[in-house]
Amino acid sequence: MNDCDVSLSAMESSRLPVRLTLISHAPTLALRRASFPLDETLLQGEKERIASIRWTAPRAQQVWCGPEKRTRQTAEALGLEPSVLAELADIDYGRWNGQEFGDVQASDPDGLANWLTDPDAIPHGGESLVQLVVRIESWMEKQIDFGHALAVTHPAIIRAAILCALQAPAQSFWRVEVSPLSITDLRFNGRHWTVRSSGCSL
Numbered sequence: 001m002n003d004c005d006v007s008l009s010a011m012e013s014s015r016l017p018v019r020l021t022l023i024s025h026a027p028t029l030a031l032r033r034a035s036f037p038l039d040e041t042l043l044q045g046e047k048e049r050i051a052s053i054r055w056t057a058p059r060a061q062q063v064w065c066g067p068e069k070r071t072r073q074t075a076e077a078l079g080l081e082p083s084v085l086a087e088l089a090d091i092d093y094g095r096w097n098g099q100e101f102g103d104v105q106a107s108d109p110d111g112l113a114n115w116l117t118d119p120d121a122i123p124h125g126g127e128s129l130v131q132l133v134v135r136i137e138s139w140m141e142k143q144i145d146f147g148h149a150l151a152v153t154h155p156a157i158i159r160a161a162i163l164c165a166l167q168a169p170a171q172s173f174w175r176v177e178v179s180p181l182s183i184t185d186l187r188f189n190g191r192h193w194t195v196r197s198s199g200c201s202l
Helices: 003-014 029-033 046-053 069-077 101-107 109-117 129-145 155-166 170-175
Strands: 018-024 062-065 148-153 182-188 193-201
Touching (some): 018 129, 018 155, 069 148, 101 109, 129 155, 148 155, 155 193
Parallel strands (some): 062 148
Antiparallel strands (some): 182 193
């Protein structure tokens, strides 16, 4: 083994294990009504209920949350002090934001059907599923230098991260279930991501 090999070996062994813990925000009125969300707050009593769980956060080198109230309030209730990151914002539903699913289905059935079947479709004028996956893939690439990063974010963001880890097509987006206040654990082994667990309750 030459000096270069020794140096590389030392660098690899000194790197922290790469881990990404994703927490889905607590329930909101939009979730209860099956609506496309605005920047709404958590349901009344949710912050107190979360605090009563007395969840202990794992040690992390970086703690993030999305910019929306629902992610920041969830993080606060969990006792976290995250940095707000625009890259973890919820998917942009464009002109559908704030509308109930049933109303969109009635007013724009073709657009809704297209959106649910074509990941490149943007009938609402916001962000496509493919664009979302690309955004999250780029963010995940930045996390491999942080050791353990923890993020409180949205179901759509966690779905996209799972697809990126599995290298699954964007068409699989709707086949991933992400419940409120669930934890997804991703690991990076230096070559690829793996899904260690998903959908676990706090």
